[in-house]
Amino acid sequence: MTNQNIMRFPKGRTAFFLIHGVGEQNPFETVDYFAQNLLKYFDKQNLPFKLEHLIAKRRLSNGSIWTESFVRLSSTDTAQDWLIDVHEYYWAHNTENKISVPEMLQWAERTLDGTIEFYSRKENQGLLNALLANKNRKSLFTYRLRWLTIFLRLFNFVYPGLRLGLWLILSFVGPFLRGRFLQSAWKLSKQIVTPPLVNLVGDIAIYSITDRKSPYQKIRQQIVTESLTLLKAILKDKQANYDQVILTGHSLGSCIAYDTLNLLCIETSLSQDKTKSLLLNKIQGLITFGSPLDKIAFFFREVAQEGQYIRQRMLEHLNSFRVKPEFVLQSLYLTNNPVECKLEQVRWVNYYHLKDPISGHLDYYENLDNVEMKYQASWGVQGHLCYWIDPNFYENIADRFLYNSNKDGGNQEFLPQVDYTKA
CATH class of the missing domain: 3.40.50 (Rossmann fold)
Known part of the structure; x- marks a missing residue:
């Protein structure tokens, strides 16, 4: 053959x-x-x-x-x-370099508080039970965004001092450096001090903000x-x-x-x-x-305030698009979806x-x-x-x-x- x-x-x-x-x-x-x-x-x-x-x-x-x-x-x-x-x-x-660390911290805290508040409502108990159907989701809800919030709080506290100290060092030794170090000491200090996680969180924070006033x-x-x-x-x-x-x-x-x-x-x-x-x-x-x-x-979907069922x-x-029916609010009104998906x-x-x-x-x-x-x-x-x-x-x-x-x-x-x- x-x-x-x-x-x-x-x-x-x-x-x-x-x-x-x-x-x-x-x-x-x-x-x-x-x-x-x-x-x-x-x-x-x-x-x-x-x-x-x-x-x-x-x-x-x-x-x-x-x-x-x-x-x-x-x-x-x-x-x-x-x-x-x-x-x-x-x-x-x-999204690159568009959001500051304090803004990321505010975003994480608002997201955590808003999510807990939404799923704590009595009328959303069914949604919470469906989302926490396995232990991995329970761990996600209980710990992960909280740990991220704690990390951002700590980083926001030490970040100014770390960056200022590194900037002073880079400014002093600048004449003896070469390669990637031949740039603004202030800009370089930000690149060195900021961990990759913060940059990743920044992209997610910007994209997941659905508030039209932002x-x-x-x-x-x-x-x-x-x-x-x-x-x-x-x-x-x-x-x-x-x-x-x-x-x-x-x-x-x-x-x-x-x-x-x-x-x-x-x-x-x-x-x-x-x-x-x-x-x-x-x-x-x-x-x-x-x-x-x-x-x-x-965590990040836009939700209405309590009582705003419309x-x-x-x-x-x-x-x-392809959201399971069990994750949709049960209501006697507005049952017909005007968005008819053709895909x-x-x-x-x-x-x-x-x-x-x-x-x-x-x-x-x-x-x-x-x-x-x-x-x-x-x-x-x-x-x-x-x-x-x-x-x-x-x-x-x-x-x-x-x-x-x-x-x-x-x-x-x-x-x-x-x-x-x-x-």
Whole structure:
């Protein structure tokens, strides 16, 4: 039997729409990780392929023009008509160095107090019982945000003194330093003194603030709006003419991907344009990995004050994409949701790892597959980042999304969940 007979070739024209997570990300880093590991997967399959760097003219939501760079994997065999494009939505510059440590502390304390107050109400006892159905959630509710609040309080107390002391030292020894130390001593002191956790918390704090009176709400709105704008451009791209588009979000990027689809559901509910409905059929997948979506919903979702059941129902309607019915306030009124989601064809796969403190089995949402990854990693950052380099992660994605064509516009069938992590 020849290699040609045992090869599996991808089908159709696929676009992955990548959204990175928190941290000091640089442009094209997620494209690099994702495309490199797809290459390794195809090399292992002995597929004949090539990799190209392409550009496309895009518009921001305000109408200004910019140039998008993306990469394309396609076959060198002319008999095989398939391609895989890897696009990236880069948003890190929107949140970097935008929020101070005292503001983060205020955010953490307000979030903790508000969450405890909301779930302490008698009418929300059912919601609390559903969320605390397992011991991990009980631990999350009882300890984790409290520990984060304590850490920020301590850091806020010692931060000014540490930074001032380091600034004096750097200013004194500055003439004898070189390399990265040849910059403003005050700016460098902040970089050295501030631990990575504070920068990560800053991104989450800015994005999870839903209060429209906050100046950071504009940053969140801009991030989601531009994400949706780029997604629409990819869907409408006549030259690429994709058969399927798959949103792929890591860490906080999974929340942006979710919110992008949720906003798309709202816009679709307001439109009667059948052409747009056909374009929506191209969105065939949502991949979340290292995702804190359950934690975001648990701690940071916007909630109404006690007794504001009308406002609470309105907020739920506007954030209802695949939320399980048991997490919706039971009421005799406002039972019809005006946001009619048209994305039933989207196959949602959530990847998590037990050594990843950010991710987990998503229980707040319905109609998705939760896949536990089992790569070797230590608890913490390594557990949170090793999805990017795990071969089984890419094999699972390929088996679920790359060998089924959507050229006829029909919905793809859900593949049965297979534990590829044991392969």
